[in-house]
Amino acid sequence: GHFGPYGGRFVSETLSFALDELEKTYLSLRDDPEFQAEFDYDLAHYVGRPSPLYHAKRWSESLGGAQIWLKREDLNHTGAHKVNNTIGQALLAKKTGKPRIIAETGAGQHGVASATVAARLGLECDVYMGAADVERQKLNVYRMHLLGARVIPVESGTRTLKDAMNEALRDWVTNVDNTFYIIGTVAGPHPYPLLVRDFNAVVGREARRQSLEQIGRLPDALIACVGGGSNALGLFYPFVEDDGVAMYGVEAGGDGVETGRHAAPLASNAPRGVLHGNRTYLMSDEAGQVSDTHSISAGLDYPGVGPEHALWKDVGRVEYVAANDKEVLEAFRELTHMEGIMPALETAHALAHAKVLAPTMRTDQHIVVNLSGRGDKDIMTVAKLDGIE
Numbered sequence: 001g002h003f004g005p006y007g008g009r010f011v012s013e014t015l016s017f018a019l020d021e022l023e024k025t026y027l028s029l030r031d032d033p034e035f036q037a038e039f040d041y042d043l044a045h046y047v048g049r050p051s052p053l054y055h056a057k058r059w060s061e062s063l064g065g066a067q068i069w070l071k072r073e074d075l076n077h078t079g080a081h082k083v084n085n086t087i088g089q090a091l092l093a094k095k096t097g098k099p100r101i102i103a104e105t106g107a108g109q110h111g112v113a114s115a116t117v118a119a120r121l122g123l124e125c126d127v128y129m130g131a132a133d134v135e136r137q138k139l140n141v142y143r144m145h146l147l148g149a150r151v152i153p154v155e156s157g158t159r160t161l162k163d164a165m166n167e168a169l170r171d172w173v174t175n176v177d178n179t180f181y182i183i184g185t186v187a188g189p190h191p192y193p194l195l196v197r198d199f200n201a202v203v204g205r206e207a208r209r210q211s212l213e214q215i216g217r218l219p220d221a222l223i224a225c226v227g228g229g230s231n232a233l234g235l236f237y238p239f240v241e242d243d244g245v246a247m248y249g250v251e252a253g254g255d256g257v258e259t260g261r262h263a264a265p266l267a268s269n270a271p272r273g274v275l276h277g278n279r280t281y282l283m284s285d286e287a288g289q290v291s292d293t294h295s296i297s298a299g300l301d302y303p304g305v306g307p308e309h310a311l312w313k314d315v316g317r318v319e320y321v322a323a324n325d326k327e328v329l330e331a332f333r334e335l336t337h338m339e340g341i342m343p344a345l346e347t348a349h350a351l352a353h354a355k356v357l358a359p360t361m362r363t364d365q366h367i368v369v370n371l372s373g374r375g376d377k378d379i380m381t382v383a384k385l386d387g388i389e
């Protein structure tokens with residue numbers, strides 16, 4: 001693997017050439033000043049970076065402990081961190097001269113971010129999305145259509161993210177000559193977990209500089225939700241050598257890890273397995289059959305996790321916890337009422353852990369939470385639960 005015993009490239013032979021080509025292209029461009037300049041230009045002038053590091057003063061005071069700072073990825077163009085990665089991968093697609101991109105999506109944010117860069121670069125775009133997620137993230141489905149992308153509902157399996165990624169990989173095997181697969185998280189065969197982490201690391205580099213400017217020192221703790229794990233790695237990676245900075249990855253506890261109805265492979269110490277081309281922690285049975293997952297949030301509803309997180313769990317650099325659906329809804333409502341900021345349900349998992357951690361810390365300590373996305377897409381879900389639709 002590329003992350004200790006994790007990662008690797010467990011895919012069919014037909015993809016090996018494309019993955020070799022992608023790795024060579026990426027590794028040469030990663031150190032190319034022109035490529036980096038184009039990437040930085042698009043992040044500044046199209047995405048709107050840098051995103052603010054906002055002191056949630058009223059919320060922090062209400063919790064009575066550490067100061068909570070929100071890294072506002074919800075303010076990016078398209079409303080989440082996903083666009084950092086799709087801008088980078090679209091530049092790679094342009095370099096390889098492929099006229100079509102495909103993507104998988106669950107929450108729809110990655111699908112929208114892919115359709116957005118496809119529109120901007122004049123590329124054809126097909127997005128695979130579990131039929132269950134098409135239902136619960138309708139706003140984003142309409143956005144993808146309006147952006148000119150085709151949304152392909154996936155009826156197989158649990159009709160969620162895992163199944164969408166299976167179909168996307170199948171499409172890529174068939175159409176690898178004219179198609180670039182923009183993977184939306186730090187999963188998939190090498191080099192995807194590496195390049196998706198690198199494209200997202202702009203978040204952590206900004207947050208580190210902003211902490212020194214606005215707080216006057218590094219933060220005491222970082223918190224981010226973990227679906228495949230890209231927003232968490234993007235925030236954490238630039239801090240990994242800073243031993244004084246604790247890191248918490250928050251997975252989907254669903255109905256409670258003890259019930260089995262969750263999507264928390266790390267927090268539940270799931271067995272190791274191979275999914276979507278990489279070896280990692282995988283919610284699966286003794287025969288290696290992938291387990292069904294449950295989460296109120298489509299974006300975290302995934303039985304696997306990025307291989308770099310698997311390694312960081314084993315070496316103890318990051319503590320992985322789970323937040324249950326109930327705690328997530330409370331955190332969604334609390335931030336909306338206390339700060340006038342409506343977070344995505346995925347993001348609310350990180351906020352739920354901030355509610356647990358902050359009161360255990362002193363008021364002169366600081367936590368940075370990755371506000372990975374905005375909650376517009378989830379309003380109907382919450383309204384239904386409130387019986388006010």
Ligand SMILES: Cc1ncc(COP(=O)(O)O)c(/C=N/[C@H](C(=O)O)[C@@H](O)C(C)C)c1O
Pocket residue numbers: 080081082104105106107108109110111161184185186225226227228229230231232298299300302344346347372373374
């Ligand atoms: C606002 C928001 N916050 C967190 C996540 C979790 O994805 P990671 O950051 O890759 O763990 C997501 C994941 N969304 C993806 C999507 O929009 O398609 C996800 O469902 C898949 C790409 C994995 C998200 O939309």
